[in-house]
Amino acid sequence: MNWQNLISSKRLGKEAETKPLEERRTEFQRDYDRLIFSAAFRRMQNKTQVFPLPGSVFVHNRLTHSLEVSSVGRSLGTDVSRELIARHPALANTEVTGMGAIVSAACLAHDMGNPPFGHSGERAIRTYFSEGRGARLHQLVTPDGKRLSEAEWLDMTRFDGNANTFRLLTHHFNGRRPGGFVMTYATLASIVKYPYGSDAAVRKPKFGFFEAERTTYLHIADALGLKRLPDLPGGIIRYARHPLVYLVEAADDICYEIMDIEDAHKLRLLSDEQTMELFLAFFEPAERERLRSRYTPDTDVDDQIVYYRSCVINALERACVRIFVDNEQAILNGTFEGSLISHLPPLLHNAYHQCEQVAATRIYRCHEVTDVDLAGYHIIYTLLELITDAVMAPDKAYSQLLLQQVSTQYEVHASREGDRLMAVLDYLSGMTDVYALDLYRKINGHSLPSV
Incomplete structure (x- = not known):
């Protein structure tokens, strides 16, 4: 894969259209604006992130989470593009300079296809068709797919919000122009975390597109030059991720893990000291003391925690940029394994893992x-x-x-x-x-x- 092909501003459904002369925004900034002004994006303000929608204490919902992920994603994309251009000066006058806007837009959209009540809603849909009354509908499946195809049945029994996001952005619903939101190829590909269909989602129900959008994704993947991986048995098609998916994923990983800790503190599931210790564990002892010394004993604890949290996000963002750049060739070759977060240096990795453990035991299982x-x-x-x-x-x-x-x-x-x-x-x-x-x-x- 190469950057010049991967960063394409061509629009799905309007491939031949040129940018208006008076338009000062880049095509990727237009993607961002189309998303943020959409009804589907606004609806996320009433979709649960982790905790119930707020009463007297405000915690994150899908919309505020997506805005924060988008902010971190913009930083990741901008910093990576700067590093890549320094390494490859020939990229200086290409659309690689818009990488921050692409990642920011993709982050903004990454949760738009999730059903109400998050992962619980996804499970309800899957189990209705796989083990509930909906299982009887499997009888509609015909070899020619005239009533219901086997691929569509897998889409329903393995339903995933990631694939639904791609559908939301590309499907031609009644009354909507072809190509859905008419997004750029680069932004659409950066959203697809799992670049294969439900037929490849055997171990866990995670995939990137429904059968109805398979042709659309394959068209985008081929146009961008995404690497096609060896087919699975049965001719199941898979692609390597678009490289910017790693940055979208990292922004999401950073925000949900760190911001969930902050929300848990606001709801008094974690004490002041527990929360501060979790955040300060991301730093070497000398840096921890420096951070602590910024505040006098009478300083508001919430202010301290907000500052520590911002320092943690900054440290994780810088580490992910370095990991991405150091592994650029493996990412372009489609051989990079795991997420950027999984390659964190030991100190950051251990602190992040500690947050994951606390979240699993103290947050996600609370009443x-x-x-x-x-x-x-x-x-x-x-x-x-x-x-x-x-x-x-x-x-x-x-x-x-x-x-x-x-x-x-x-x-x-x-x-x-x-x-x-x-x-x-x-x-x-x-x-x-x-x-x-x-x-x-x-x-x-x-x-x-x-x-």
Whole structure:
């Protein structure tokens, strides 16, 4: 792979269009703006990140998380491009200079396809089709795929928010222009963390695109010159990641792990001292003392923790830039293994791992989180069951009432069952937590609209 091909500003659906003369933004800055002004992006303010949506204490939701990931991603992309241009002066007058904007835009979009209630919502969708009432729909699968193909069935039983993000940005929903958001090839490829379909997601339900968008991804991958890896048995196609995926992934890894610790402190799941020690562990003893000496005993503890957290993010960002640049050739060859975070030097690696352990035992298993997971799972599972029944039997009176709730952009009345089922997932994953809960209550007769 080479940088000149990889950093392409060509737009999906508008390949022949040239930039207006009066346009001062780069194509990648336009990607960012299209995302941030979209309804799909705004909806993330009502989607859970880890903790329940805020009461008296504000914690992160999907929107604030994505904004922070985008900020870190911009720094990663900008610093890496500067290092690469210093190494390869011929790149100075190419679109490689826009790397920071590409990574920033990709980070902004990386969670847009996640359903309500995060990973709990994903599990509810997968298990409905794999072991719930939806399993009966496997009988619709036909060798020619006229009703439902085996590939589409795998998409549903292994449903993943990453693939749904790519669909959201590229699919031609009813009333939307071809090519979805009409994003650049480079930004779209930088979002696809797992560059293969659900047929390759055997060990864990992680993949990058649904069957409906397979042709679109393969077109982008070939246009950018992504390295095609040896096919898996059965002719299953895989590609090496676009190099900038590593930077998007690193920005996400840094933010969710470090910011979850800060949120846990705000909710008093971690004490002041525990939180400070976790953050200070990222530094050598002399640097820890220097950081501590900045504050007098009467300084507000929250201010200290915010400062330590910013220092940690800065240290991790600089380390990831160095790892990326040092492994540039392996990344371009498609032979780099693991994430940038997994290659951190020992001090940073141990401190990061300690945060992971604390998060796993003290945060992700606390009642505030597991209660929302439990409720969210039931809400999504119930809505999926009811709406799926409706699209499979649309002539029934109750089905007609329920389908009237669905926006016309979703193809729930398509002639083919496979398209209708995917439309149900489009509708469901586009909901906010609040909307899903409200619809669940209405359907169950627990609330009525005010008059």
